[in-house]
Amino acid sequence: MERIIEEIREDLARRLARAADRLADRTLAEDPAYAAQLxxxxxxxxxxRSLRQAVEGLVRSSRGLPVELxxxxxxxxxxxxxxxPxxxxxxxxxxxxRLLWTALTEAVASHDRAALPRLLPGATALWDVVDQMTDAVSEGYRSTEAARTDRDRERRAALLDALLDGAAAPAGPAAAEAAAEAAARLGLPERGRFAVVVLAADGSARPAERPTAAAGDLRVLWRIRAEAETGLVELGHHPLESVRELLAPLGVRAGVSPIVEAPAELARAYRLAALALRTAPESGGPRTALLDEGLPAALVAGQTELAGRLRQVVLGPVLALPVEDRRLLLTTLGTWLACQGSTTFAAQRLYCHRNTVSNRLRRVEQLTGRSLSxxxxxxxxxxxxxxxxQRIPGPHAPRGRADPK
Known part of the structure; x- marks a missing residue:
């Protein structure tokens, strides 16, 4: 193969020059982006140059040497x-x-048609060289694209952090301007309808399963943070309730902030979403808590020291009961409250007679010295x-844990 190429080198060089002209014109016609870039x-x-390198690759391959890639x-x-692309x-x-193979066969035929059979084994070698070159192109492209994707992901994470932490600038006009700039770089509008979602760390769904969009213009930008996984939601025209529908398939506890209208308000929304998460039930019913649907519980979650004191002062005698008695009375009270004070509905949920519910509630009143009326x-x-x-510990509980229910 090396001898054949050497015999036709000058003619082949002229043919490769013409082939480069034709391929350049064809490429520009099929892919105008080349014209803009090069x-x-x-x-x-x-x-x-790539055609000449393919020829040299053939020569090196025939010598048992690696192709220059x-x-x-x-x-x-x-x-x-x-x-x-x-x-x-x-x-x-x-x-x-393909053009190189045509140029080779034409040059050999022009030089010595009888030598064409000697060229045929070179077809396999040529396509092996072309395959190695295209593999090298793909390798360079994909490694660079992966690095660029990582950089883009890091930039997006930093922009989301700036919005959620409100740390881009001190409070005031400068903070609003910095937040608007970060939002613009994330493709978010200056004014809109936004909310923040915080997922509980005990969720079993993998990050790849997080929904990023729904029907219409609702979309979510996710960020895995040290304390919790967080989503910035652009609601568009969707109601806030649609966030609960979006998260329902995940089966994880989540807190959702109220709607805010400007990027500068997202840091506050993040804090409120984290607060809402603390009110989300661990079992039973919807596991996504919208802050505005549970403001009293959020108030308790936001004032842990006072809530712990309230817990002990008001329910201390109930909490002092044996475990089974304590659980029974607290469950009955909680169910009655959830049923809006209906003894009948509470009894249905607890699978007992309404008189049993009444008796348990009277015992709560007697122990606490407080009347439910x-x-x-x-x-x-x-x-x-x-x-x-919420397992907020009382003032005498060991630090870092609450009394059992």
């Missing part, structure tokens, strides 16, 4: 850096391989019960 002259020169790998890298570049390399006492009992459900 221009015809540079594109033609790169094609011509640095330029092919660099071509893939450049294509990725320019943000252009890979397929047209691979198509150009394969088209170049007194609005002030009822508020105290409801908030204290919320503190128990």
């Amino acid at each position: 221009g015809r002259a540079e594109l033609r020169e790169r094609i011509h 640095a330029d092919a790998r660099a071509a893939g890298t450049l294509r990725a850096e320019q943000g252009l 890979l397929a047209p570049l691979l198509r150009t390399y394969r088209s170049g391989g 007194d609005p002030r006492h009822l508020v105290e009992l409801a908030l204290a019960h919320a503190a128990v459900v």
Whole structure:
């Protein structure tokens, strides 16, 4: 193979120059992006160089030497850096391989037609060289694209952090301007309808399963943070309730902030979503808590020291009971509150007679010294019960844990 190429080298060089011209014109017609990035002259020169390198690859291969692939790998890298698709570049390399084979056969036939059979084994070698070059192009492209994707992901994470933490600038006009800039770089509008979602760390769904969009213009930008996984939701025209519908398939506990209208308000929304998460039930019913649907429970969650004191002062005698008695009375109280004070409905949920519910509630009243018919006492009992459900420890509980329910 090396001897054949040496015999036709001058004629082959002329034919490769013409092939480079034809392939450059064809490539520009099929992929105008090349013209914007390189221009015809540079594109033609790169094609011509790759054709010559393929010929040299044939020679090196016949000697048992590796094909030089640095330029092919660099071509893939450049294509990725320019943000252009890979397929047209691979198509150009394969088209170049076909043109090269045509140029080889024509040059051999012109030199000595009887030598054509000697060229046939070179077809396999040529396509092996072309395959190695296209593989190198793909390798350079994909490694560069992966690095760029990582950088883009890191930039997006930093922008989301700036919005959720409100740390881009001190409070005031500068903070609003910095938040608007971060939002713009994330593709978010200056004014809109936004909410923040915080997922409980005990969720079993993998991050790849997180929904990023729903029907219409609702979309979510997710961020895995040290304390919890967080989503910034652009609601568009959707109601806030649609966030609960979006998260329902995940089966994880979640807190959702109220709607805010400007990027500068997202840091506050994040804090409120984290607060809402603390009110989300661990079992039974919807596991996504919208802050505005549970403001009393959120008030308890936001004032843990006072909530712990309230818990102990109001429900201390109940909490001092043996475990089974305590659980029975607290469950009955919580169910009665959830049923809006209906003894009948509470009994249905608890699978017992309504008189049994009444008797348990009277015992709560006796132990706490508070009447469920007194609005002030009822508020105290409801908030204290919320503190128990949230496992906020009383003032005498060991640090870092709550008394068992």
